[in-house]
Amino acid sequence: VGTKTVNNDGHLIIAGINTLDLAKEYGTPLFVYDVALIKERANAFMQTFKNLETPAQVAYASKAFSSIAMYQLAKELELSLDVVSLGELYTALQSGFPKEKIHFHGNNKSEQELKYAIEEKIGCIVVDNFHEINVLRRLLQEYQYSMPILLRVTPGIEAHTHDYITTGQSDSKFGFDLENGQLDQAFQLVKEEPFMNLLGIHAHIGSQIFDTAAFSLAAEKLLHKMVEWKTQDGFTCSVLNLGGGFGIRYTKEDHPLPASRYVEDMIQSVKRICEKASFPLPEIWIEPGRSLVGDAGTTLYTIGSSKEIPGKASYVAVDGGMSDNIRPALYQAKYDAIVANKGNHPANTLVTIAGKCCESGDKLIENIFLPSMEAGDILAVHCTGAYGYSMASNYNRLQKPAVVFVEDGKSKLVVKRESLEDLVRQELFLLDSEVSRG
Numbered sequence: 001v002g003t004k005t006v007n008n009d010g011h012l013i014i015a016g017i018n019t020l021d022l023a024k025e026y027g028t029p030l031f032v033y034d035v036a037l038i039k040e041r042a043n044a045f046m047q048t049f050k051n052l053e054t055p056a057q058v059a060y061a062s063k064a065f066s067s068i069a070m071y072q073l074a075k076e077l078e079l080s081l082d083v084v085s086l087g088e089l090y091t092a093l094q095s096g097f098p099k100e101k102i103h104f105h106g107n108n109k110s111e112q113e114l115k116y117a118i119e120e121k122i123g124c125i126v127v128d129n130f131h132e133i134n135v136l137r138r139l140l141q142e143y144q145y146s147m148p149i150l151l152r153v154t155p156g157i158e159a160h161t162h163d164y165i166t167t168g169q170s171d172s173k174f175g176f177d178l179e180n181g182q183l184d185q186a187f188q189l190v191k192e193e194p195f196m197n198l199l200g201i202h203a204h205i206g207s208q209i210f211d212t213a214a215f216s217l218a219a220e221k222l223l224h225k226m227v228e229w230k231t232q233d234g235f236t237c238s239v240l241n242l243g244g245g246f247g248i249r250y251t252k253e254d255h256p257l258p259a260s261r262y263v264e265d266m267i268q269s270v271k272r273i274c275e276k277a278s279f280p281l282p283e284i285w286i287e288p289g290r291s292l293v294g295d296a297g298t299t300l301y302t303i304g305s306s307k308e309i310p311g312k313a314s315y316v317a318v319d320g321g322m323s324d325n326i327r328p329a330l331y332q333a334k335y336d337a338i339v340a341n342k343g344n345h346p347a348n349t350l351v352t353i354a355g356k357c358c359e360s361g362d363k364l365i366e367n368i369f370l371p372s373m374e375a376g377d378i379l380a381v382h383c384t385g386a387y388g389y390s391m392a393s394n395y396n397r398l399q400k401p402a403v404v405f406v407e408d409g410k411s412k413l414v415v416k417r418e419s420l421e422d423l424v425r426q427e428l429f430l431l432d433s434e435v436s437r438g
């Protein structure tokens with residue numbers, strides 16, 4: 001994957017840097033991001049829109065991994081940004097990200113969040129529900145400010161990793177239902193609002209999807225609605241936002257298409273319908289998260305204890321776990337790994353990689369063949385770049401890992417490892433500190 005290789009000593013090299021040196025310099029657990037790979041992924045998306053005769057935006061869904069450095073990289077790559085909270089918006093603005101390229105999502109945005117978005121004049125707000133229409137209308141009137149908006153649509157397509165189903169009725173907590181009139185009702189409410197500048201509609205049908213038909217079908221459904229509004233109401237939407245969700249390859253069992261293929265297929269569907277209906281080709285926006293940063297991330301751990309289980313894979317424990325990667329415990333997500341200092345040893349030992357949290361379910365990889373390991377070895381878990389660090393917690397008061405970016409043989413620390421002081425920073429004494437420390 002990417003610029004990963006194993007050198008003659010059997011050491012894992014990422015972007016020209018020996019991962020054992022990274023582990024030594026920055027400690028473990030450590031998130032390592034291969035910057036060149038993120039650039040490659042971003043450029044591939046950009047390229048798909050290159051010859052399209054309408055503007056496009058590739059917005060990085062920053063929930064996958066948000067940090068000041070990542071926002072700065074996204075800016076450098078000329079991506080737009082999808083943020084979903086005050087915290088993400090604040091961090092993006094701290095990084096110097098261009099405000100007009102930020103899109104704000106969320107099914108329960110607070111007044112504080114909406115005010116912040118208005119005050120900062122960000123690119124657009126993706127309006128999710130009727131309550132939000134009411135609050136936003138009032139705030140925009142107060143500010144006398146016209147905000148570009150999209151309406152979030154639930155198109156009745158539920159996509160899972162390998163397949164999708166269409167449902168007339170959606171039970172998603174997000175967006176206005178396309179099929180039961182909610183979307184039309186929302187459209188009627190906002191289309192003539194003086195302070196809401198309705199650009200178009202948005203749908204996101206799920207995450208880690210492999211099936212191109214699901215994306216194309218969503219694009220078609222949204223476009224049909226846009227055509228209907230034009231014919232019936234004389235209103236022409238100018239933006240079609242097709243969300244993210246493009247699947248990546250975590251293990252050998254995953255067979256996604258290259259992410260840009262999903263986008264190409266959607267563009268074809270959109271073009272076809274536009275031509276047929278004589279509808280002007282809208283701007284096409286997408287919002288990939290995982291497919292931009294997922295496989296660029298690798299987590300380095302140090303091996304500690306192990307435990308034999310008769311007749312089963314032995315446990316080998318690492319110095320992190322569900323606190324830095326909740327996905328196996330939460331979604332039964334599968335990962336692949338390599339022993340970073342034994343890349344040339346035969347993978348002949350069946351093990352289960354356990355974390356160090358006080359929870360039996362804290363297993364990162366079950367039943368994987370790896371070289372025989374001992375304490376002090378470095379394990380590299382692949383494809384941890386999306387929803388790893390961003391979903392990390394301080395469970396068991398573990399300190400959140402450090403994050404480094406690597407490129408062209410150089411490494412750069414972009415998030416420091418949490419210190420013990422960080423863990424108690426927000427806390428107040430119940431008893432006088434002298435007394436309580438005895």
Ligand code: LLP
Pocket residue numbers: 061064082105204206207208243244245246287288289290291327331386387
């Ligand atoms: N746009 C919207 C509106 C979304 O809700 C999401 C993800 C994305 C874009 C980006 O989707 P992606 O390209 O990353 O699949 N924590 C879960 C994934 C949750 C995704 C939530 N929404 C996981 O670790 O698998």
